[in-house]
Amino acid sequence: MALIVKVPSPRPYEVRWSWYNADGARKFKKERYRTEREAKAKKREVEDSVAAASLPDYAGGKQSVAHWAARWLDKKRALRKPSTVRGYDAIWTASVEPQWGNRRINSITTGDVQDWITELLQRDLKPPTIRHHVWVLGQAFSTAARARAITHNPVREVELPTDRSVGRLPHEAHFLTGEEVEQIADHLTKTYPDQPWGVLVRFMCWTGLRTGEVAGLNVGDVDLMRSVLHVRRTRSVRGGVWSVNTPKSGKPRTVPLMPWVKDDLTTYLATHPGHANPDAPLWPGTRPGAAGGSPKTKTQRSGSLDFSSPWEATTFRRRRFKPALAAVGLPEAVRLHVRLMPFMGNSP
Numbered sequence: 013m014a015l016i017v018k019v020p021s022p023r024p025y026e027v028r029w030s031w032y033n034a035d036g037a038r039k040f041k042k043e044r045y046r047t048e049r050e051a052k053a054k055k056r057e058v059e060d061s062v063a064a065a066s067l068p069d070y071a072g073g074k075q076s077v078a079h080w081a082a083r084w085l086d087k088k089r090a091l092r093k094p095s096t097v098r099g100y101d102a103i104w105t106a107s108v109e110p111q112w113g114n115r116r117i118n119s120i121t122t123g124d125v126q127d128w129i130t131e132l133l134q135r136d137l138k139p140p141t142i143r144h145h146v147w148v149l150g151q152a153f154s155t156a157a158r159a160r161a162i163t164h165n166p167v168r169e170v171e172l173p174t175d176r177s178v179g180r181l182p183h184e185a186h187f188l189t190g191e192e193v194e195q196i197a198d199h200l201t202k203t204y205p206d207q208p209w210g211v212l213v214r215f216m217c218w219t220g221l222r223t224g225e226v227a228g229l230n231v232g233d234v235d236l237m238r239s240v241l242h243v244r245r246t247r248s249v250r251g252g253v254w255s256v257n258t259p260k261s262g263k264p265r266t267v268p269l270m271p272w273v274k275d276d277l278t279t280y281l282a283t284h285p286g287h288a289n290p291d292a293p294l295w296p297g298t299r300p301g302a303a304g305g306s307p308k309t310k311t312q313r314s315g316s317l318d319f320s321s322p323w324e325a326t327t328f329r330r331r332r333f334k335p336a337l338a339a340v341g342l343p344e345a346v347r348l349h350v351r352l353m354p355f356m357g358n359s360p
Contacts, residue, residue: 014058016051019044025051029058037168072161073118078109080117080161081152093257095224095248103148107132112149117156122166125149129170138180139173146172186346193217195340200332203339207317209332211276212295216348218273223325223348224248225259232290234281239274241267247322254322285319297321 014029023044030040045051132142150167201210224246233242244264286292296317329348
């Protein structure tokens with residue numbers, strides 16, 4: 013809709029109008045004219061133009077939210093990393109689809125979405141989690157808006173909860189000290205003397221690599237001569253199938269090695285079965301049977317390292333890292349992507 017407003021100006025007739033763009037966001041514009049006749053002509057032109065551009069695809073508006081979410085996910089599968097899309101898909105399947113999947117895309121209002129947010133809060137979901145779920149729903153609406161199946165995205169106008177608004181204290185990360193790292197590493201070395209888990213924990217703490225980057229390392233990525241590590245890829249596993257991708261930044265990077273980390277790697281690589289093969293995984297996987305618990309049990313003795321397979325973070329976290337945290341009296345909340353206190357005085 014357009015309107016004419018008189019303003020104190022050499023051009024006193026101001027035409028103001030608004031419209032919704034392809035993403036469903038409302039846009040505003042205004043222009044001034046010397047005569048009322050010019051302003052009325054512009055008003056008619058704008059109204060005709062906006063009406064034509066905003067005319068919805070009524071058939072598309074009758075499609076379900078699931079239809080438009082599937083179109084959005086298909087596009088993301090072609091443009092994003094598989095691990096990223098799996099996260100979107102998991103949120104859609106677990107939370108968004110059961111609530112909205114069968115609803116017509118043009119039947120949902122901002123109030124409907126706001127009521128859903130209230131329900132999620134009543135189910136004790138945390139505000140960051142709710143924001144992720146609402147964002148996924150919003151992408152289905154944005155896809156429909158770009159196809160002109162709807163004229164606006166109702167998710168844009170909802171009020172999202174924050175930790176402060178619900179009185180929730182933000183999570184405080186536990187940063188390991190050098191002494192704590194050594195406690196964990198020593199425990200793993202004593203408990204599993206024939207496996208490199210103590211060296212791995214020190215390596216992860218002092219390089220700060222993410223778990224996918226650790227799994228993605230090959231023997232050839234370690235440059236002991238220059239005391240650097242080349243992070244060129246990530247690896248992830250799903251359903252027993254490994255996939256390789258780029259680091260999170262989208263490009264390779266070089267990480268310097270502390271002297272004691274270089275010494276650890278020198279000793280470790282000397283016994284690595286694939287030390288002469290630059291394409292061999294740096295850190296080994298484990299064959300079935302390498303369960304947690306006491307190393308004296310039969311189940312533990314049946315497990316063995318598999319240097320032909322990459323290291324798998326989930327298995328290591330559950331069977332090695334968490335029991336080690338408990339054994340040395342540290343909280344279970346310490347992430348496997350471990351970090352040290354931000355000072356260097358506590359190095360080995």
